Amino acid sequence: MSRAEDELRSIARSLLENRVVELVLGYERYGRSVRPCFVSKPEEAGRLVWSPECWFNLAKYLRSLRGRRVGVVAKGCDGRSIVELVNENQVDRGSIIVIAVECTGVNRPVKYGSTGAASIPAEYCGRCVSRVSPVADYLVKADVQGPPEESPGATVHASDWLSLFAKCLKCSACVKACPLCYCTECSIEGFKPDLVHRLRDSKELFTFHLTRALHMAGRCVECGACESACPVEIPLTRLYHELNEWFRENYSYVPGSRIGEAPPALVFKEDG
Amino acid sequence: MRLGSMLFISEDGFKLLLEELVSSKKVIAPVEADGFFDFKAIKHAGEASLDYTNTRLPPKRFFIPQREVVFKHYPETGVRQEPGISVETVLLAVRPCDASALSILDNILLKPPHPDPFYESRRRSTTVLSLSCAKPGEECFCNVFQTGPVRGSGEDVTLTRITGGFLAELRSERGRLLVNGFRSLFEKAVSEHLEEYGELSRRLTGEMEGRIKTVGEQLVKLEEKLGDEYFQQAAQRCLECSLCSFVCPVCYCFDTEDYLEKNTYVRAKGWDTCASPFFTRMASGLDPRTSRVDRFCHRFCHKLSRIPLAFNAYGCVGCGRCVSLCPTGVDIREVLKRWG
Amino acid sequence: MAWKPRVIVFTCWCSSSGVDQAGFEGFTYPPNVSTIRVPCSAIINPSLIVKAFEKGADAVLVTACRPSELRSVAPSRITEARVSLLRRLLKTIGVEEDRLRILWISSNEGGLFSREVSRILGEVERLGPLNIGGRMVEQG
C-alpha cells in the first residue's frame, strides 16, 4: 500500500473525525479496477485507494452535494474543473475541502470484449497542463517521481471524426461524466423544441458532438472523463483540446487555472 | 434428424457452409475492428472472426433497432404507411448469453394480447447460430442464470468448437431446416466428440461456479429489500446515463417521439433507459420514482424480480457488459451475491 | 442536372437592408441560396449553423455590421469570435473551414454583398458537395 494512499486515508479520517466535512469523495478498489466512493464515517477511510486507475473526475458530484461540507480527492485536472465550477458560480469554494494528489497520469479503461489489457495509459495525460490541482487544502505527494509513461495512442486524422461520431450510441455517458456539463435542459438531450431528437438518429450525431464541443470550448479542463466513460472509445478530449488551443491563441486563457478569472467563453470584455 | 440431435461439421465443412450462407442470405457475424469485436453484415466468409470473448455490443439492435419508424402519416393524402417485413438473415456466432437474451425478449415482446410486429418479423426471419464460449470473460456470470457458457436458450443451432471442427445441436425447427439444406456437410456426432463436449462444459461451469453460485428463488422477493443500506450507498455513484441499458442484451424499454419531417408526420420508437430522471415523470411533474435511489433500485428489481413476475424469465443473462462498461462501477453482481 | 451548392445566409438586421438593396439593383442570386433574417448577428446560435450543415447546407454565410459603425462593438465581436471558433472546429473534424464565412455588410452595400456571394458560390462549387447527413448515415 503506497505512501500516498496511507497519507490520503489519514487526512480523510481526521477530516471526518473532527467533523470538518460530512463526506469525503474518493476512490475504492473494485474488482480489477477502481470506482468512486462516498466515505461518511472515519472508520471507513480505509476504503480509500490511490492508483493510476483513478481516471473518474469526482468534481462531477460536487454540484449535487451543494450546501454540504464535502472533502474531495482531486488530481490536477479535477482541481481545475473545481476552479471552473467556482468561476461559473456552480459550487462555493468554502464548502469544499480539496485533497490534492500529485498525479502521474491515469490509465484509461479498455472495455468489454477487448483483446488487450484491462487499461492503458491515457493518451490525454500527455497533454496535461498541471499535475497538481491549482486549489488545494491538503497536498499528497506522488510516490514515484518522473514523467508519466508516454502513450502515443492512435493518431486521429481530420477525416476520421465523422466515422467516429457515427459509432456513438448517444448514451450520454460523456455528458453525464463531465463535471462541466450540468445544464438542466440540455439542448442535445431531446427536450422539445429539440435541436437533436431524443432518440439516436445517426445523421444528428454530427450536431450532438459539435454542439457539445462548442459548449466545452474554453471551459474543458481536458480531464478525459468523457473519453474514458465512452463505451465505443471516441477520443473526445482531443477534439476539445483543439478548441482550447483556439482560446489559448486568441485569449491566452487556460481553463481552470485561477479562481476569480472570468472565463472568456462566458464573459464578454470590450478589450477581450 | 430430430431436434436435439448432435451433428459434427469439420473445419473446412464449416468454411464451405459459411461461403454458401454468405452467397444466399444476409449473414451477420462478429468482425474485429481496432481491438474490439462487433456484429456486422459480412460480404464474404473471411471477414468473420470466431476467437473472441464476446462482442462489445449485443446483437439486440438487429431485432430492436435503436430507432425505427413505426408510423408515417401524410396529411394531404391521409395515406398512412407502415414499414414492411425484413429480409432473410443468419446471425452467426452469437454467444449463448446473447442468444438466451433473445428468448427472454420473445417472452416479453411476443406476449399476447399485443405482440410487437416489428420485433416478430425480424425474429421470424433470422436464424441464430450460437457459438459456445471457450473461456469465460472477466465480468461474465452466465452460470447464475443458466444462460451459458455452452448452451443458451434462444438459438436455433448451438455450435461448439471442438478439435477438428464444430458440434452442432439442433435446437429449433428453423435450425433443423437450415442444417437440412446443407445435409452433406454434416455427419452424426461420435462418442469422442460428445466426450470433449462434456469435458468442455464441466471445465467452464466449474471455473465460473467459484465466482457467484447459481441464483435461487429468493431473488424474486428483492422487492422488500429496497430499503437496504446497500442501495442508498451504491445509487450515489450512478450518473443516470443510458449506457447500461444501451449495452444490455435484454433491456427492451422504449420511448416514442412524434415529429414533422418535410410535411410528413412521423412516429419513431427507440431505446430508452429507466435511469433517466424523465422515465416515469408525468407532464404534471408527478413522478412515482422521484429519487435517484428509486430509479437505481428499479433497474435491479426490474431485471431480477419484476420481469420474472410479469414474464416468468429473469431480465439478466450475466453477459457482464453493464458491469464492465459502467463509468462508475455499478455492479449487478453485488446484488446477486447479497441476495442471490 | 449539374450539382448546385446549397448555401444558407444568416443576415443581421442592418445588412439585410443591404441584401434587399442588392435585390432592387437586379442582382438575383440562384434559388439554392436562402437568406434567414435575424435581429442581430450575435443572436445566431452556432449550433444552428452546425444544424444547417447537418441538414444539407454546403456553405453558410453570416453577414454582420462592421464593428466601426455600431454604437457598441460587442455584437460583431461576439459573432466574429463564434464564427472563428466554429471554423476551427469544422477544420478539426475534416470540413473545409471556408464553407463558413462572415461578411461585413453595412446597410447600403448591396453591391458588395452580391459580388461576394457570387465569388463564394464559385469557390463552394470547387469544394464540392458536403453531404454530412449522407456520410453520417452510411457509416452509422
Added chain:
Amino acid sequence: MGLNPYAPKPARIVRVKDEAPDTKTVTLSPNHLGGFTPGQFAMLTVYGVGEAPFSICSSPFDKDSLQFSIRRMGSVTRMVHEARVGDEVGVRGPYGRGWPVESMSGRDILMVGGGIGLAPLRSLVLHLLGERDKYGEIAVCYGARTPSLLMYRDEFDEWAGRGVKLYLTVDVGEEGWDGSVGVVTTILGKPLLNKAEAIVCTCGPPVMIRFVLKRLVELGYSKENIYASLESRMRCGIGKCGHCHFGGKHVCLDGPVFQYGEMASLPRGISPF
C-alpha cells in the same frame, strides 16, 4: 405483418366544450374503439407532437363518438387545447382494465372523484344510468380545488334527476358557493349505502386516493370492493415499453383500475399506501 399496435386511427374533433378554465372536453368522431368498459383509456395522438393516455369519459353506449376531458398540462394537451373543431387527431385503444361493471348489478355503488379524476367516473355514471334499475343506490362524492374547477356541472341536475345522489365539496370556497368546503374525505360519510356490500370506485390525484382509501375503510366499506384508478407515464399502452411497469404489474394492462389488495402489493411511489 401483424396489426401495428403503434399506428393510431384518424378521428375528427366534432365538439369542444370548456369544462373548467384549464380543462376541455373534446368529442371525437368516428369511434374506432368499438365497445369499451368505463374506466378504460385510449392513447390520443396529436400528429407531429406526441401521444398520451387519457381515460374515456363518454358512455360506452354511444357508438359513434368518443369524449375525453383533458387538462392543459404538457405539449400534447396544450395542442389539444389549441385544436379547433374539424381538426384530425389519432386514437388507438381501448386499453387497460376498467371498473368492475360485471360485478355491480344489484349492489350499491359509490364513486369518489377528485378534480380531473371524475372523467373515468363519468363514463361509469353514464353506463349505470343506461340501465338504472339494475343497480341499487348510486352516489357520487366529488371534490375540486375551487367551484370553478368542478367539471360536468351542467350535467349534475340530470344525473340527480335520474337517481344519482350527488355530494359536492371544494377545497377553497368562492362567493356564491354555499356547498360544503373541505377535502372530499370530509363528505364520504354522507351517502347512506349498504357499506359491507357496496362497490367503491375512486380516481383522482394520488394523495387524495391515499386518504380516501383510509377513510373508506374507517367508514366500514369492505376492502375487496374498493377500486382505484392510478396514473402513470405511458408510451405504448400495450405492456411493452416498460414505463408503467411497477412491481411485476403494468398499469396499462393490469390497471389503470386496481383492487385495494392489488394496490397494497404495488411498490412505494405508485401504491397509494
